[in-house]
Amino acid sequence: MDPPATYISSSELRKHNTRNDAWISIHGKIYDVSSWLHRHPGGALPLLTVAGTDATDAFLAFHPPSSAASLLPAFSTGLLLSDYAVSAASSDYRKLHSKLSELNLFERKGHTTLILLSLILTLLPLCVCGVVFSDSTCVHLLSGALIGFLWIQSGWIGHDSGHYNVMLNRRFNRLAQILSGNVLAGISIAWWKWNHNAHHIACNSLDFDPDLQHLPFFVVSSKFFNSLTSQFYDRKLNFDSLARFLVSYQHWTYYPVMCFARVNLFAQSFFLLLSNRKVESRGIELLGLLAFWVWYPLLVSFLPNWWERVLFVVASFSVTGIQHVQFCLNHFSSKVYLGPPSGGDWFEKQTNGTLDVSCSAWMDWFHGGLQFQVEHHLFPRLPRCHLRKIAPLVKDLCKKHNLPYNCVSFWKANVLTIQTLRNAALQARDGSGPAPKNLVWEAVNTHG
Numbered sequence: 001m002d003p004p005a006t007y008i009s010s011s012e013l014r015k016h017n018t019r020n021d022a023w024i025s026i027h028g029k030i031y032d033v034s035s036w037l038h039r040h041p042g043g044a045l046p047l048l049t050v051a052g053t054d055a056t057d058a059f060l061a062f063h064p065p066s067s068a069a070s071l072l073p074a075f076s077t078g079l080l081l082s083d084y085a086v087s088a089a090s091s092d093y094r095k096l097h098s099k100l101s102e103l104n105l106f107e108r109k110g111h112t113t114l115i116l117l118s119l120i121l122t123l124l125p126l127c128v129c130g131v132v133f134s135d136s137t138c139v140h141l142l143s144g145a146l147i148g149f150l151w152i153q154s155g156w157i158g159h160d161s162g163h164y165n166v167m168l169n170r171r172f173n174r175l176a177q178i179l180s181g182n183v184l185a186g187i188s189i190a191w192w193k194w195n196h197n198a199h200h201i202a203c204n205s206l207d208f209d210p211d212l213q214h215l216p217f218f219v220v221s222s223k224f225f226n227s228l229t230s231q232f233y234d235r236k237l238n239f240d241s242l243a244r245f246l247v248s249y250q251h252w253t254y255y256p257v258m259c260f261a262r263v264n265l266f267a268q269s270f271f272l273l274l275s276n277r278k279v280e281s282r283g284i285e286l287l288g289l290l291a292f293w294v295w296y297p298l299l300v301s302f303l304p305n306w307w308e309r310v311l312f313v314v315a316s317f318s319v320t321g322i323q324h325v326q327f328c329l330n331h332f333s334s335k336v337y338l339g340p341p342s343g344g345d346w347f348e349k350q351t352n353g354t355l356d357v358s359c360s361a362w363m364d365w366f367h368g369g370l371q372f373q374v375e376h377h378l379f380p381r382l383p384r385c386h387l388r389k390i391a392p393l394v395k396d397l398c399k400k401h402n403l404p405y406n407c408v409s410f411w412k413a414n415v416l417t418i419q420t421l422r423n424a425a426l427q428a429r430d431g432s433g434p435a436p437k438n439l440v441w442e443a444v445n446t447h448g
Contacts, residue, residue: 007082017052019044023077025054028084031075038278043194045232046201049208053343054081057090058201060097061346061380064106089401093347093378096393100379106164110385113166113176116153120184123150131302140303144312148319154180155323156368162193164381182288186296188269190279198232200380204336204353207231211331216243217257218250220332220420222427248429251422259321330355330373333416334406350377351398356407361388374405
């Protein structure tokens, strides 16, 4: 005869939210994952973010059901959540998740990665030949732009391979990550996974989501004026006089900064790999970055003069800046909040914090799946070739539960982003918090 079940309340569960005492609830059962933090493939931070809460929906979204569920019994506390309840939205979300699993959509990956790899292997030699064997400045500039285009395509491979296996097995998937991210683009896949997992688990949380933490250059909310503490970077985001000045003009500097945003990713990659944080295959990651910093400067050195070298670098960085803009469009103008996600409103938080970009099917290559950001955040393991198919189902689900399903054109998404940045800029200039109401003051200080 089984012993009687022991229950704890949600308020009691919330007390277990530290690195040495991290409990989560999945389907009403309580698990102590403290010992798993340092071994968790997605890093410790996602687990710490949901520690002390019901993590059922996040668990389903990020993990293959069979392999991950088999690990849970080892962490069971034997306790049950006394006030465990499932919202109507979460219930329907789980039903849709099960339906997609039954259709085997999570395993049917299509040929997207093969096409992108073939494109890269075709265009990269053309870029090299354009630099080495041509004397034309126009050809050199075009080659630089093509390098930027290839970085964008490698970014899509890195993004997809961080969420699910894009290759036949994990070993080949890892190889694709290192080659497309570290070697070709100079960005550590370990850094990307660390950053991106935190973004997904706490989408649009001002203090937990690193994709909104861009001081001193950008803020999307006046709440940053209070110098928030980043739970991701584990430091205070100081809103000082320099930050106030830069933020005051952020709606003007946004696109120029995006042209060189890649420099920050280069730096962040090295900051992580040279830090004391645990990094999987640190040596291989560093060798991959070293390979990039050999081939790219070497290619630039073949150009005949410094003027063309500068133009080549600017062209490659500016073209790939389009991708940095795309990353921002999906979230900058969406709803934000403070603190960690509560756990019981996974569906609501993801839909509130994301923005879809409407486009024709023939333009899917341009957006790399990010145009279906709501769908991607709800089902991050779903290969992007299926996102367009499930969009109507997600839209109906949002409508049923009176939740936003924000979808606008690429142009409108840019307008909304600039409006968000401008609103925050005006508040930064005003200094007292709320946006200035004096129209004369605005006319003098906004320059259009």
